[in-house]
Amino acid sequence: DAKTTQPNSMESNEEEPVHLPCNHSTISGTDYIHWYRQLPSQGPEYVIHGLTSNVNNRMASLAIAEDRKSSTLILHRATLRDAAVYYCILRKAGNTPLVFGKGTRLSVIA
């Protein structure tokens, strides 16, 4: 799987937007960009995924650079409940498992 690079940690104030970056310069044309997050003492949960176009869902937005070598997960209004480790994962279309990196630990300050 192609490699992703994320900052180890980030901090945000409550109720402000958060932009979590991910670099994936070796991404191939068939790689999807997935984001998962892991809240304390829980298993990971799916957040969002995309291929080329920006994507929105009830949890977040995913902005994908035009050359697809980077992407940004956007939480529009951070809450204390969003404090978690966020993982950016590249997946090829096909039946292969998720491979997790170290992710970004997001702290949210009240």
Place this chain on the structure above:
Amino acid sequence: DVKVTQSSRYLVKRTGEKVFLECVQDMDHENMFWYRQDPGLGLRLIYFSYDVKMKEKGDIPEGYSVSREKKERFSLILESASTNQTSMYLCASSVRWWANTEAFFGQGTRLTVV
């Protein structure tokens, strides 16, 4: 709601014991996975299964085996537990990835081997 249920949240076992970790999913998913998570090492794939009676080794299969006799159940077996298998174990399931959909994880089993 999709549910992936792991049989125990916390387990304490003795060195040398045979340990069974059970995982059940209720959404008729074809794929099931076992990961372990350790501080500083992140989540690492132990084994996965694409179908009943099918299994594939992940990145760290040594010391583990798996069983999938029914579609909804995927068991992780520690043949002879050792202290270095003390970890958080996470089970996950998904439909076949052709449509590139999401995986669902259980709450995890924190296993301590003493």
